[in-house]
Amino acid sequence: MANHRSAIKRFRQSEKRRIHNRIYRTRVRTLIKKARAEISAGNDFEAAKAATMSAVRDLDMAASRGTIHPKNAARRKSRLMKQLAALQTKS
Numbered sequence: 001m002a003n004h005r006s007a008i009k010r011f012r013q014s015e016k017r018r019i020h021n022r023i024y025r026t027r028v029r030t031l032i033k034k035a036r037a038e039i040s041a042g043n044d045f046e047a048a049k050a051a052t053m054s055a056v057r058d059l060d061m062a063a064s065r066g067t068i069h070p071k072n073a074a075r076r077k078s079r080l081m082k083q084l085a086a087l088q089t090k091s
Helices: 005-041 045-065 070-090
Strands: none
Touching (some): 005 045
């Protein structure tokens, strides 16, 4: 545990940010998982597209907040869009 007042404050701030960032990170993971499930099911292209767009929106939000690195978000979006495009050409 920190001893200085400034270090104690910094610990409180970092803990608050960690908990807040965890919400966005978990939400992004869940939406990516749902989008991949829709794409792999391959039944409905429109549902897969909607799930992918929802995941992309949250990835952008998490990147803009600094929860995840912008290049990490770009890489994940690219992979999702690539899978969606493959589904579209297959259909």
